[in-house]
Amino acid sequence: MDQDNTRFDVKLYVYDLSKGMARQLSPALLGKQLDGIWHTAIVIHNEEFFFGGEGISSCPPGGTILGQPNSIVDLGETEVNEDIFMSYLMGLGESTYRGENYKLFEHNCNTFSNEVAQFLTGSKIPSYITDLPSEVLSTPFGQALLPLLNSVAISPSGSGSFNSQR
Structure with a gap:
């Protein structure tokens, strides 16, 4: 069995949406240090896949x-x-990960990346990423911002979409 043709690398791309501002401002605003506001994507089969307000999208890495x-x-x-992965994504895009299901704190790009990582590798993404919403919400400022933040949808546009077209 040729190892190169049967195993595929799985990468997690991690972006700081705050571009360093979370690290600078979080101690004053939240009373605790945050290293970033994380957006994540899964890279497999030479494509980057992520979830946002438009549903599941993809682009070159x-x-x-x-x-x-x-x-x-x-x-x-x-x-x-x-082929199996694309079928899996199509199913997610028509159900759990439709654009209207996006919630900044509860059902976001990191939730998607974590679920897909577990499907592909059996492992979760790092907890410093998945624990970020609860860290923010554990502060008085986070609680005060919750209504506003729940109305925000992050959509870092890609070239492909796996949404159900309804």
């Missing part, structure tokens, strides 16, 4: 308006080929 990621986490390898 590093091809969103966010530019190059702040960091790349190697999540391991998978045996899931491109």
Whole structure:
């Protein structure tokens, strides 16, 4: 069995949406240090996949308006080929990860990346990313901002979409 044809690298692209401002302002605003406001995407089969207010989208790796990621986490390898993966994404895009299901704190790009990482590799994405919403909401300022933040949808435009067209 040829190892090169049956295993595929899985990467997590991590972007700081605040461009460093979270690190500078979070101690004063939240009373605790945040290193960033994280947007994540899964890179597999030479494509970057992410979830936002428009649903599941894709682009070439590093091809969103966010530019190059702040960091790349190697999540391991998978045996899931491109056809199976695309079918899986289509199913997610028609159900759980439709654009209107996006919620900044509860059901976002990081929720998507975590679920897809577990499907592909059996492992979760780093907890410093998935724990960020609860860290923010555990502060009085986070609670005060919750109504406003729940109305925000992040959509770093990609070239492909897996939304159900309804």
